[in-house]
Amino acid sequence: MKPVPSATETIDAFQMKEALDQLKAQLSKIHHDVNNPVTVVSGNIELIRELAKALGVETDFDGPLHDMQIALDDLTERIDKLMIVRKIVTNLSDKL
Secondary structure (H helix, E strand, O other): OOOOOOOOOOOOHHHHHHHHHHHHHHHHHHHHHHHHHHHHHHHHHHHHHHHHHHHOOHHHHHHHHHHHHHHHHHHHHHHHHHHHHHHHHHHHHHOO
16 A cells, blocks of 8 residues: 655645545445444344343343443444445545
8 A cells, every 4th residue: 555645745636546545445444344343243232132031031131232232323323434434535536
């Protein structure tokens, strides 16, 4: 990966497009890298919920599981916003 020019350097459209493409790739990588563990956590929340129900102790876990689900939903929403930023970067890159 080539270094991005500093703020004091003048860059041409090709360099800007390269920088935007690098940014787009990094955003995709971050989205993928964070989304995988989120999927695992989501599956485990559901597993714990089902196990608690099967054992008849679901009320003991309602609060913590609810808190975990809210936090997970918030994280998922933030991860999805990365793809909005990626789309903005793509649109900018396409205009160069």
